[in-house]
Amino acid sequence: MTALPPVVDEQTWRDALADLLVREKAATKELDAIAAARRRLPAVKLPEYRLTAEDGSSVTLAEVFDGRSQLVIYHHMWSDGNRWQCSGCTGLTSQWTRTGALAELDARFVVVTNGPMDEILAYKKRVGNEMTWYSSAGSAFGADMDAGPGEGFAFNVFLRDGDDVYRTWHTTSRGAEQFSLFFAISDVLPYGRQEVWQDVPDGWPQDPTYERWLTSKDVAALYGDPEA
Structure with a gap:
């Protein structure tokens, strides 16, 4: 059976999303502050x-x-x-x-x-x-x-x-x-990265760390010439 989050009415969902947005905006502001500090690093x-x-x-x-x-x-x-x-x-x-x-x-x-x-x-x-x-x-x-x-x-x-x-x-x-599009997208998915170390609800799919990462051969098969 597919793992599902609690299913609620739209207003309940919007209220929960608004609560999360407060934390997301706080994290964004902290990342802005970190970036500002990075710009002030010595060299x-x-x-x-x-x-x-x-x-x-x-x-x-x-x-x-x-x-x-x-x-x-x-x-x-x-x-x-x-x-x-x-x-x-x-x-x-x-x-x-x-x-x-x-x-x-x-x-x-x-x-x-x-x-x-x-x-x-x-x-x-x-x-x-x-x-x-x-x-x-x-x-x-x-x-x-x-x-x-x-x-x-x-x-x-x-x-x-x-x-x-x-x-x-x-x-x-x-x-x-922060340089990875894959991680950025996977972290907004309902099931996340699906790795065992992540904090997820009971029943969520999880596999050993790295198991879902592409191998070099996988990358070659998708984008390159594996026989080269």
């Missing part, structure tokens, strides 16, 4: 790092900005030689396909990983990824940004002033969820 001036672009050229971190003043980097986990990379990273980056609007904010959003560029390009085609990638292989950049070889994923944000680059923000773990 760290970085040394010059060199990365490898998709065309094989060596570029500075400042050049990755492509003339813009702000840069968001997703550090994709990588294991050299593996045909299928981290499913979480692959699924998350598959959600970002149209980031051109960031140009209006004088910003750019790219993916960086510690893998070699030939493997990156093959994987990008295999899973149908549409982001621009850079390789930090042979550079200390990944490790210095808290996402070195054998470590986890991360987001980092940077500000450029001429050739000078400053690190302004970093997050990982559940801090990355």
Whole structure:
């Protein structure tokens, strides 16, 4: 039998929704305050790092900005030689396909990983990824940004002033969820993410954490070329 919430008349539903809206608006205001504090964070001036672009050229971190003043980097986990990379990273980056609007904010959003560029390009085609990638292989950049070889994923944000680059923000773990369309949508669904850790009414469907996430092969089947 399908799990259902209590079924009530419309006015009772509207009253309950209004009560929840108070909490949602309070959360929105708190997130606004956090964002304001983030804009007031100090920054760290970085040394010059060199990365490898998709065309094989060596570029500075400042050049990755492509003339813009702000840069968001997703550090994709990588294991050299593996045909299928981290499913979480692959699924998350598959959600970002149209980031051109960031140009209006004088910003750019790219993916960086510690893998070699030939493997990156093959994987990008295999899973149908549409982001621009850079390789930090042979550079200390990944490790210095808290996402070195054998470590986890991360987001980092940077500000450029001429050739000078400053690190302004970093997050990982559940801090990355704000970048996920999948989580944003699933959290407004009646059944939520359907993972065992979530607080749900009795009888709601729940599975082990990660069980409903797409694997890298799933992403390839949906968007890319699994045989590439």
